[in-house]
Amino acid sequence: MAHPRPPAGLCESCVHQREIRNTRGSSFSMCGLAKTDPAFPKYPRLPVHACLGYTPVPVPPEERR
Numbered sequence: 001m002a003h004p005r006p007p008a009g010l011c012e013s014c015v016h017q018r019e020i021r022n023t024r025g026s027s028f029s030m031c032g033l034a035k036t037d038p039a040f041p042k043y044p045r046l047p048v049h050a051c052l053g054y055t056p057v058p059v060p061p062e063e064r065r
Contacts, residue, residue, distance in 0.1 A: 009047030015055045 008029045011017040016032040033053045034042040040053055048054075 007047050009049050010051050010054045011044065011046065011048050013056050014051070014053075015057050016053060 008017065011029045011031070018030045018032060020028045020030045022028075028043050029046060030042060031040050031044055031053070033040040037053070040051075044051075
């Protein structure tokens with residue numbers, strides 16, 4: 001039985017976030033900034049409510065309201 005993924009907070013809309021899945025079906029939110037800056041955890045504790053590296057994914061003009 002699949003378990004729903006917990007909300008990731010800011011990571012859900014950040015350009016640096018990558019969802020990683022393992023062979024057993026679990027998924028993890030990985031921060032791409034951790035590759036170049038040790039101040040950022042590779043797998044942050046979710047949900048993330050504040051982050052200095054947060055960069056929102058740009059919204060295409062046709063999706064703006």
